Amino acid sequence: MEKLTVGRRKASVARAFIKAGSGKITINGKDYKDFFTLEYLQNKVEAPLKTSESEGKYDISVNVFGGGIKGQSEAISLAIARALIIDNPEKRPSLKKAKLLRRDARKVERKKTGLRKARKQEQFSKR
Numbered sequence: 001m002e003k004l005t006v007g008r009r010k011a012s013v014a015r016a017f018i019k020a021g022s023g024k025i026t027i028n029g030k031d032y033k034d035f036f037t038l039e040y041l042q043n044k045v046e047a048p049l050k051t052s053e054s055e056g057k058y059d060i061s062v063n064v065f066g067g068g069i070k071g072q073s074e075a076i077s078l079a080i081a082r083a084l085i086i087d088n089p090e091k092r093p094s095l096k097k098a099k100l101l102r103r104d105a106r107k108v109e110r111k112k113t114g115l116r117k118a119r120k121q122e123q124f125s126k127r
Contacts (some may be wrong), residue, residue, distance in 0.1 A: 003086045007079030009104055012067030016079035018087060021059030027076065028063060041073040048081035051098045052091040056083075078103060 007014045025034040025045065036042050060080060065070045066074045081100040085092050095101050109118040116122070 003083050005079045005082035005086060007075040007077065007082065007103075009074040009078065010067045010071035010107055012071035012075040014062055014064040014072065016076065016083045017061040018044035018058050018080070018083040020057065023056035023058065023113060025060045026062065032062075036069065036073060037123040038069070041069060044073040044077050045080070046100070047077055048084055048095060048100050051094055051100060052081075052084050052088075052093070054084060058087075074104065 002017050002019045005016050005018075005102055006042055007016065023031040027045075032045050033042055036045065046055070049058070060083070062076050062079065066072075067075075077100060081095050085095065085101070092101075
């Protein structure tokens with residue numbers, strides 16, 4: 001049976017569908033190694049599977065949108081970790097210890113009026 005979970009990070013939202021299988025990971029219809037060409041992002045996606053020793057046991061299909069590639073990879077990691085717990089609750093302690101179940105709530109601070117960016121100001125001149 002297929003399980004659905006959601007992971008979010010910054011402006012990215014990932015929906016992960018997980019089912020028993022051979023270990024294939026697809027993101028938006030592409031293999032995850034084609035979607036994320038940088039190795040550290042691929043490792044971020046694989047992290048929940050390696051931590052819970054579930055590599056090659058599940059087929060994972062992910063739909064992700066919004067944000068940049070780093071936020072997307074972290075959203076996918078959270079979604080996969082949540083899906084693994086739904087399938088097997090005994091994996092929760094190892095995932096929790098590796099901090100893979102924590103939703104990182106940090107977002108970009110809004111720009112304020114009269115400033116260049118959120119906090120950057122013009123240089124102060126006394127005279």
